[in-house]
Amino acid sequence: MSATTLSISAPRVRVSRAALARGIRAARDANPAGAIDLRRDACGHGADLVAEVAADAGVRHAITDGGDAPRQLTFAPEADPLDRATVFGLAGGTPAMTAAGAVLQTKPLEPGDGVSYGYRHRATARTRVALVVGGYAQGIARAIGGRAFVLLGGERCPIVGRVAMDVCVVDIGALPVAAGDEAVFFGSGAADLLPAWCEATGWSPLEVVAAVGLGGAREVVA
Template identity: 55%
Template structure:
């Protein structure tokens, strides 16, 4: 894969302000004195935006990596048990997903029955199909264990990740979908919240671990 293709784009982490506001308000209503947890840049969701929304719904304190950060975020520093991360970020079926990680299709190519994919050719096509190379690999927080065990969402359908996840890219089987370079694949989040459960089962990791890794690595944007 050429450097020019890899340089085209990379995964992006989109934070939904409206989902975050709704989730924090609901969690704070259940536990009104609990602080917001902003450690590790709010688990990859962005400490500033999470602090801003938390203040707006009446949260007054935060658990932070460094005490000085609390004042920087406009909140008091606290060591109390924080609001549950799953509730705040819409994980494990609790509320709306806050973080959606998307990535562009870089290339597509036909696969003939028997063709091997990625390192070691651990995956071989069972029949003629089409594959798409998408940006994002283990260097961007995509766990290697999802290769051959989980999916992404593209053009309204779940499509399996095939072969080994590489450092900066991975491959999906797109079948007869009319996928083109530049199309957007959703790794997890809206509109495919079920994918994170697939990734958790494939890796044995928690959903918050899975969202934190690409959230900390990808370019982040805020949407309503």
Template identity: 50%
Template sequence: MTSPTAARVAVSRGALAANARRVAAHGGIADLRRDAYGHGAGVVASALFDAGVRSVVADERDREAVARAGLAVTDVSPTIDPRALFGLPGSAGEPALRLSASVLSVKRLRAGEGVSYNYTHIAPRDTRIALVSGGFGQGVVRALGNRVSVEIGGAVHPIVGRVAMDVCVVDVGAAPVARFDEVVYFGGAGPARHALAEWERATGLRGTELVGALGLRLAREVVA
């Protein structure tokens, strides 16, 4: 059973439907490999069918789910840009995947004290830090440490120090952050909505690679 405080992904059925209608206006073949880049081949196939797309490229393990949605699987190269379908950086689409987690604990950090492995971050002043679920074992790439921020309570706070296997550390300062508060890495409707673009710049990886790894490793929920 997945812990309620673990990192998790939510896939928006509404965003997928809107994006599918946009890309279907030009026709073509969609790419649903890697379980639709971690979004779930079945739910994405249904959105595409409703929008008028009839052919996709899919992995063998997902062909049954695609067929149930009424789509044909083809070996022809896909023509629909997955960035547009999933609302990834570089497209006009709505972000369809949201990565969130939870605050596990909060403690004080004094000026001059280090954070995480090898102390790649040294506190320049007294502050407070939050231990947050989600690490490189779940797809939160190590290179994000000291380079990107997360959203907690509608405010943005930087990840500090190295990203560990299952957790990372966030400098929350004097913000009223407490244990079990929700943390948004990217997606949703708040200031982290388009933060995946920061992940691309920090890691050198494409958005399709980043969301594909997350969607395949973490518990996934389909929401409205």
């Protein structure tokens, strides 16, 4: 590819404190005695953050991978867990997690040109593609190649070809996309992109976000 290449890194995983607070309050209202489930780093959302927000919302018990809990909560392995889909905004609320990858480079394709492993996808017309950070090593499931989209510049763009270990390829057509731009896989403002992942993989929304959250570079936002 002839465009400028950036260093490959993990996809960005932004976790919204405000969305978490809304989800936890809704789950707590439905189950006042429930415990916050912090296992597997709170399904990739960050156990310390989720514990802090849960405590602020009046939750008093936690389920963890180990035999203890953060100071503000009490370890309660037998407690009924708060509904995780509600906690993380996956039950009709605002998703707490947004996953995105930076565009590394772009490339024109001519009809018949192939992309990614085995050239399973070939262009049917002249177009352009973007190489985007995020592959199966970071939880971007291989099954979504050719079946899911990203949001780039406000436009839905299909992921094409096989998802590679650290990157995937997106058909951007004539969109003015450049290295450094952000492609959103799912999350706030792009919740409608997640169902295609579930259909392609057979995973639940919670399983999808947990896999990506555990593999990405996480940051906390308001």
